[in-house]
Amino acid sequence: MHASLKQSVSHRSSRFSRLWTVFPLVTLLFASPVLAQDPFRTGPDARAIGPALESAFEDFFRTGEFQKASQKLNKAQNENPNEPLIYTLQAALAYQNGQRDTMLAKTQKTRDVAQSIESKDPGRSHLYQGIAQGLEGSSYYLKDGLIGLPRALTYVNSMFSEIDRARQLAPNDPEVNLFVGYIDLLLNKYEDALQEFRKAGPPYLSYRGQALVYRDTKAYPQAQAMVDKALATAPQNPDLLYLKGQILALQNKPTEAVAFFDQALSLGKQLPESTKKQIRLERTNQIIQLSSQKQS
Secondary structure, three states: OOHHHHHHHHHOHHHHHHHHHHHHHHHHHOOOOOHHHOOOOOHHHOOOOOHHHHHHHHHHHHOOOHHHHHHHHHHHHHHOOOOHHHHHHHHHHHHHOOOHHHHHHHHHHHHHHHHHOOOOOHHHHHHHHHHHHHHHHHHHHHHHHHHHHHHHHOOHHHHHHHHHHHHHHOOOOHHHHHHHHHHHHHOOOHHHHHHHHHHOOOHHHHHHHHHHHHHHOOOHHHHHHHHHHHHHHOOOOHHHHHHHHHHHHHOOOHHHHHHHHHHHHHOHHHOOHHHHHHHHHHHHHHHHHHHHHHHO
């Protein structure tokens, strides 16, 4: 295992609490399709994922219409049963809906399919085997909350081992780079995350990842520039609108922040209830700050 990841396992258990709350949502970080229906690659490196999965990507990642995406993922499963991303996304949807049994079944399918493609696509094979480990660990958080965290942590070493293997096999693969970038971000490995995101694809998720790094390192002008680039590609993505609202709030611009929080909430049917609740809370805080500014 990569030495820095070993250190993270030993010294950052609090970060893993966050990891298990958001890990399944990492699968919401893939995005719009490009050539050959592959959202990550072009030219001879592109994988033929099939039209149903391509269309599901549009619903899932550009506009956040999860219900439509769910229906298309079922069709995609029939079109291309040996594509591990399909089952990963189905597991993520099950997590959002609190359907632990379904989530575990789709997680096992992710693992099985990932193992079956190892000889022809080893980088993706180990990436999705690692994702499966993370998903299974997160199922214990879904079931028991923080009480389930010790059981979830038992999956950390194997998850990182698989993802490290994917990194070694495909160090410049945009899909691997994207996922590793988010893991590095969760571990506060900001410079590593930034380097991974710069090699990641598709572009709007590369920009989003970089915006998160800059936000967390308090480089707010750079964060805003990156989220603006992402929004230029996906202007109706509620998660990106929410992120821009956060960055504006951190720059002490409550009026502008509230406007973007409102735009995100206007697309509320596309967001998980927990996300909408958090946006409302942050919006209220900005209203309070705005009121204080007017009174002073």
